[in-house]
Amino acid sequence: MNQNTPVITVKNLVKKFGSFTANDHLNFEVYKGEIFGFLGANGAGKTTAMRILCGLSSPTSGELTVGGFDVYRQTEQIKRNIGYMSQKFSLYEDLTIAENIRFYGGIYGIPVKQRKEKEHLLLKKLQLESERNKLIASLPLGWKQKLAFSIALLHDPKIVFLDEPTGGVDPITRRQFWDFIYEAAAEGKTIFVTTHYMDEAEYCDRVSIMVDGRIAALDTPDALKKQFNSEDMNGVFLQLARHARNGD
Amino acid sequence: MKRFFGFVKKEFFHIFRDVRTMIILFGIPIAQLLLFGTVITNEIKDAHLAIYDQSKDEVTREITDKLLSSGYFVLNSYLDNDGDIEAIFKKGKVKEVLVFGPNFGQTLEREGKADVQIIADASDPNVGKLLASYTTGIINDYILKEMGELKMPMQITPEVRMFYNEELESVYMFVPGIMAMILMLISAMMTSISITREKELGTMEILLVSPLRPVQIILGKVAPYLILSVVNAVMILGIGHLVFGVPIHGSWVLLMAESILFILMALCLGILISAVAKNQMVAMFISLVALMLPTILLSGFMFPIENMPVPLQVLSHLMPPRWFIVILKNIMLKGTGFLFVWEETLILIIMAAVFTAIAVKKFKTRLE
Structure with missing residues (x-):
C-alpha cells in the first residue's frame, strides 16, 4: 500500500443547509489502495460529506480534490473515475442480471467487446453464470449486494464510494462482501465506506469518526482503541458519540 | 448517443x-x-311515456301516434285521473306524462287553441328537459302540418342545420x-x-x-x-x-x-x-x-x-x-x-x- 499518494484531499470542507451546519470544517486525506472507514451516528454528517465527494451535492466552501480532480470544476472527470453503491439497493429489479450489466456498461461508455469479457468474468466469479437471464428481483439480498458492488466496479474506477453497503445483510454475507472489498483494495482501488457496524470498522485501514458535523477522531482502528483505552471500536465510538448534540 | x-x-x-x-x-x-x-350519449331513446287523455278524440290520438312512432317514446300506460300522475312517477319507470284537456279537438277547432300539459320527471334535469323539448317539437310539427296552412296566413319556418356535426x-x-x-x-x-x-x-x-x-x-x-x-x-x-x-x-x-x-x-x-x-x-x-x-x-x-x-x-x-x-x-x-x-x-x-x-x-x- 502506498501511504504517500493521496487520492482524496479535503481541506476545510463546510456544508450548510440554511442555518444548520452539516459539515463543519472537515480536513482529511485518503490514500491510494486504502480502505477508509467513515463512521458516525445518523445525522452526524457522513452521508452529506460522501455525497459532496461523489458530486451529488456541492460544498458551501472548502478545497476538495477527488482522484486528483477538482470537485468544483472537474466533475465530469471525477464521475468517470469513481464507482458508487448506496445503502438503497441500486440495481433495476425488473431487468435481468445481464441487462443490468449491459445498462451500466452502456452509461459508462464501455465498448461492447470489453463489456462482454467483463460480464463473463464477473458472472464466473459470482457463480451466477446460469442465472444471467433471471430478473434481479428473484435473487436473494446478499447476492444482489455482491452483484451491485461488482457492477459498481465494472468501469474500473480508481475510487469506490460505498454508502452503508451491508445494511440488512446477514453476518456471513457481510463477511463475504468484505472479502470482495479487500480484493478490490488489493488491486489498488481506494475504498471509501460508511458503515453502522462497528465490527466492520475493524476491517478498515483507517477510520474517521464524525460527531456533530466534525471529525472527532481519525486513525487506524488499533491506534484509536489504544487512545480511548477501549477493547473494541464500539467502545471508542460510544465514548465519542456520547457527547453528540445531533446524534440519536 | x-x-x-x-x-x-x-x-x-x-x-x-x-x-x-x-x-x-x-x-x-x-x-x-x-x-x-x-x-x-346525449340522446334519449325509448323513454317511457304515460298519457292522461281526457278527451280521447281524433286529434289526441293522432298526436299520440306521432309521439310513439318518433322512436323517442314508448307507451307505458294510459291514466284515468290526476291522482295517478304522481303515483306513476314514483314507480320510477315513466319519465313523462302527457295530459290532454277535455274536448281537445273541439276546442282546437273552435277557438284555435287547446291545452296540453307536459309533465316530465326532472329528477334527472337533462333528461327531463330533453324529453319536454322533443314532445313540444313533435306537437308543433303536427299542428303546423294539420292546421297551419288553414289558419296562419304568414309563418316563419326555421330551417335548422347543425354545421360540422349534422347528426x-x-x-x-x-x-x-x-x-x-x-x-x-x-x-x-x-x-x-x-x-x-x-x-x-x-x-x-x-x-x-x-x-x-x-x-x-x-x-x-x-x-x-x-x-x-x-x-x-x-x-x-x-x-x-x-x-x-x-x-x-x-x-x-x-x-x-x-x-x-x-x-x-x-x-x-x-x-x-x-x-x-x-x-x-x-x-x-x-x-x-x-x-x-x-x-x-x-x-x-x-x-x-x-x-x-x-x-x-x-x-x-x-x-x-x-x-x-x-x-x-x-x-x-x-x-x-x-x-x-x-x-x-x-x-x-x-x-x-x-x-x-x-x-x-x-x-x-x-x-x-
Missing part, C-alpha cells in the same frame, strides 16, 4: 415488463374510447376530449411516476454519479413516453375515425404536429411534477387531482366553458387541454389550417416553456 440509446432501451424494458403500465398505456385509452363512444353525434365531442385526457395521463402522469420511481429506489443517485448528464437522464426517461404517446394519439384518432366515423377534414400532418406539441407540453409538466414530488404516490396524486380532474371538468370536454361561473372560466384558461381540444376540433371537424389555430398553438408552446423553466429551477435547487 450510444449511451443514450442504451438508456432508452432500459426504459422500454421497464414499461413492457410492468403489466400495470401496459394496461394504463394501451388498455385504458381503448376502453375509454369505446365507453364514451357507445355508452355515453349531433356526441362521439365527435368525446374523441378530442379523450385524446387530450389520455395524452395528459400518459405523458404527464407516467413520466412523473417513472422519474420519481428512480428517486425512490435510489437508482437516480447511481445515474447522477455516472457520466450521464442530468439532461440526458431526463431525456432518456421521457423519450419512450413521447414515442408511446404518439402511438396512442394515432390509435385514438384511428379508432375515432374508422370505428365511430369522426371526420378528419383538416390535414393529418398538422393534426399530428399539434398532437406532438401537446405531448411535449405534457411531458414538461410531468418533469415538473417529478421535480416537486418526493415519491411515486405523491406524483400520482398530483397528476390525478391536479391534472385529470381539471382536464375532465374545466377543459370544456364535458361541460361547456360558457356556462361556468366566471372564476372557473378564468381558471379554465390555465388548462392546457382546453386549448388542445379547440385545436383538435378545428382541424378535425372544421378542416381549418394552421392560421386558425396559431393562437392556441402559441399558448401551448408558452406553457411548455414555462413548465420547463420551473422544472429546471427546481432540479437545480434540489441538487444544491
Whole structure:
C-alpha cells in the first residue's frame, strides 16, 4: 500500500443547509489502495460529506480534490473515475442480471467487446453464470449486494464510494462482501465506506469518526482503541458519540 | 448517443415488463374510447311515456301516434285521473306524462287553441328537459302540418342545420376530449411516476454519479413516453375515425404536429411534477387531482366553458387541454389550417416553456 499518494484531499470542507451546519470544517486525506472507514451516528454528517465527494451535492466552501480532480470544476472527470453503491439497493429489479450489466456498461461508455469479457468474468466469479437471464428481483439480498458492488466496479474506477453497503445483510454475507472489498483494495482501488457496524470498522485501514458535523477522531482502528483505552471500536465510538448534540 | 440509446432501451424494458403500465398505456385509452363512444350519449331513446287523455278524440290520438312512432317514446300506460300522475312517477319507470284537456279537438277547432300539459320527471334535469323539448317539437310539427296552412296566413319556418356535426353525434365531442385526457395521463402522469420511481429506489443517485448528464437522464426517461404517446394519439384518432366515423377534414400532418406539441407540453409538466414530488404516490396524486380532474371538468370536454361561473372560466384558461381540444376540433371537424389555430398553438408552446423553466429551477435547487 502506498501511504504517500493521496487520492482524496479535503481541506476545510463546510456544508450548510440554511442555518444548520452539516459539515463543519472537515480536513482529511485518503490514500491510494486504502480502505477508509467513515463512521458516525445518523445525522452526524457522513452521508452529506460522501455525497459532496461523489458530486451529488456541492460544498458551501472548502478545497476538495477527488482522484486528483477538482470537485468544483472537474466533475465530469471525477464521475468517470469513481464507482458508487448506496445503502438503497441500486440495481433495476425488473431487468435481468445481464441487462443490468449491459445498462451500466452502456452509461459508462464501455465498448461492447470489453463489456462482454467483463460480464463473463464477473458472472464466473459470482457463480451466477446460469442465472444471467433471471430478473434481479428473484435473487436473494446478499447476492444482489455482491452483484451491485461488482457492477459498481465494472468501469474500473480508481475510487469506490460505498454508502452503508451491508445494511440488512446477514453476518456471513457481510463477511463475504468484505472479502470482495479487500480484493478490490488489493488491486489498488481506494475504498471509501460508511458503515453502522462497528465490527466492520475493524476491517478498515483507517477510520474517521464524525460527531456533530466534525471529525472527532481519525486513525487506524488499533491506534484509536489504544487512545480511548477501549477493547473494541464500539467502545471508542460510544465514548465519542456520547457527547453528540445531533446524534440519536 | 450510444449511451443514450442504451438508456432508452432500459426504459422500454421497464414499461413492457410492468403489466400495470401496459394496461394504463394501451388498455385504458381503448376502453375509454369505446365507453364514451357507445355508452355515453346525449340522446334519449325509448323513454317511457304515460298519457292522461281526457278527451280521447281524433286529434289526441293522432298526436299520440306521432309521439310513439318518433322512436323517442314508448307507451307505458294510459291514466284515468290526476291522482295517478304522481303515483306513476314514483314507480320510477315513466319519465313523462302527457295530459290532454277535455274536448281537445273541439276546442282546437273552435277557438284555435287547446291545452296540453307536459309533465316530465326532472329528477334527472337533462333528461327531463330533453324529453319536454322533443314532445313540444313533435306537437308543433303536427299542428303546423294539420292546421297551419288553414289558419296562419304568414309563418316563419326555421330551417335548422347543425354545421360540422349534422347528426349531433356526441362521439365527435368525446374523441378530442379523450385524446387530450389520455395524452395528459400518459405523458404527464407516467413520466412523473417513472422519474420519481428512480428517486425512490435510489437508482437516480447511481445515474447522477455516472457520466450521464442530468439532461440526458431526463431525456432518456421521457423519450419512450413521447414515442408511446404518439402511438396512442394515432390509435385514438384511428379508432375515432374508422370505428365511430369522426371526420378528419383538416390535414393529418398538422393534426399530428399539434398532437406532438401537446405531448411535449405534457411531458414538461410531468418533469415538473417529478421535480416537486418526493415519491411515486405523491406524483400520482398530483397528476390525478391536479391534472385529470381539471382536464375532465374545466377543459370544456364535458361541460361547456360558457356556462361556468366566471372564476372557473378564468381558471379554465390555465388548462392546457382546453386549448388542445379547440385545436383538435378545428382541424378535425372544421378542416381549418394552421392560421386558425396559431393562437392556441402559441399558448401551448408558452406553457411548455414555462413548465420547463420551473422544472429546471427546481432540479437545480434540489441538487444544491
